[in-house]
Amino acid sequence: MTIISMCDVSKFFGDFQALKDVSLDVALGERVVICGPSGSGKSTLIRCINGLEAHEVGDIVVAGTTLTADPADLEKVRGNVGMVFQQFNLFPHLTVLDNLCLGPRRVLGLTQVQARERAMTYLERVQISEQADKFPRQLSGGQQQRVAIARSLCMEPRILLFDEPTSALDPEMIAEVLDVMTELALSGMTMIVVTHEMGFARRVADRMVFMDKGEIVEVGAPQDVFNAPKSKRFEKFIKQILNH
Amino acid sequence: MKKCLILTSILLLLSGCSGNWGWYVVDPTTSSGWTNLKFMAFGAYYTILISVTAILISVVVGLLVALPGLSEKRGWRMFNRTYVEIVRSVPILVLILWVYYGLPTVSGITLSVFWAGVLALALSDSAFQAEIFRAGIQSIGRGQYEAAQSVSLNYRDTMRYIILPQAIRRILPALGNQLVYMLKMSSLVSVIGLQELTRKANELVVSEYRPLEIYTILVLEYLVLILIVSAGVRWFERRLKASDT
DSSP states (O other), X not given: OEEEEEEXXXXXXXXXXXXXXXXXXXXXXXXXXXXXXXXXXXXXXXXXXXXXXXXXXEEEEETTEEOOSOHHHHHHHHHHEEEEOTTOOOOTTSOHHHXXXXXXXXXXXXXXXXXXXXXXXXXXXTTOGGGTTSOGGGSOHHHHHHHHHHHHHHTOOSEEEEESTTTTSOHHHHHHHHHHHHHHHHTTOEEEEEOOOHHHHHHHOSEEEXXXXXXXXXXXXXXXXXXXXSSHHHHHHHHHHHOO | XXXXXXXXXXXXXXXXXXXXXXXXXXXXXXXXXXXXXXXXXXXXXXXXXXXHHHHXXXXXXXXHHHHHHTOSSHHHHHHHHHHHHHHHHSOHHHHHHIXXXXXXXXHSOOOOHXXXXXXXXXXXXXXXXXXXXXXXXXXXXXXXXXXXXXXXXXXXXXXXXXXXXXHHHHHHHHHHHHHHHHHHHGGGGGGGTOOSHHHHHHXXXXXXXXXXXHHHHHHHHHHHHHHHHHHHHHHHHHHHHHHHO
């Protein structure tokens, strides 16, 4: 069953075309990893999926809702789609627990007790429940990112988007975040992950998408595309990121 | 030694060192001096009341004017700019006079001295509040809005729970400044007859012919009032910071 369908999507920033006729379907439960050089449009692509960026041309359908500028559509789509950011974007003035409870209480209408219970469940899942009463800046980067993942999970989305979730982390903290993401992937969550962590991609992804200059250049199962890249651009990219 | 010098000079000053001073008008040991002092000090009631009322209104109005200034729509931004530019260009004293003497003729609404003063002060201050809020809100990174959107918070909740609490922490020193400024500006409302500190001092000067002593006391009154308020603002800032850690 297709849960995300993108058809000939184009996106412009002024004169610059960030996405060029991108088409991509994602099935329910599928794990898609998107990679590509910086400026290739991969972040823009996933930001279009939850309407953080508006696309100008083409159709994006998420769980049956076509994305338009209509706030009601955006609301429906965002209810189904969670997002994890490169810079975590936790709310610095709220405790970890309050970071998690805000959405469930204000948007889903849970009571405080219900929201806390749910928040603790997900904090345990990302193995950070003992930090519930701390403020974000008292945590390490890896811990903050795990809190951010738990915050997304609290809204119980059907799809999770990850925008370079480990790029802002020190090397020793990358593993703890990837472990959480791997666990999520194995539990059947539909995930689209923009990352350069090729080990993670090999282990977890059902499909790899390689983007360059706003286009999807190559799509395929990780073992196929890594072992036998079809395009020169992808081959060059793999060499660059694996060579150091 | 230093303390001794200061003490003697204050004593000399108070006793009227050259004979030109007449501190008797505000000498608390005599009954008339005590009455005069009480008369002056009671002006603090209206000074505080009008300043606090005006600042509360101007914060709310300022926020309401600041929000359209952050809109992506040109029309809303134009409204913000126009309001700020026009209100900011009118001197407060002129605004007070116009609201008290002009507004009844134009609109048929007659305001009491107190409410005319509140309206003029709040209006004038709101333009500055709007700029302070706009700067504070703009200083919050885009990531906070995006995170709020990604958990489906609507505009109101995003502002209320995410953006404003952070913005207010950042603009608190500026808001404290504005309150001090307001306490001082409230002295202008004396021209339409509000019985606040300055007006009381003026009235006493007219009956006692002792401007030097009375205005010196007036200066001290404002000084004490504002030092207390500043200390309060700083205490509040520290408390907010402490609650962060």
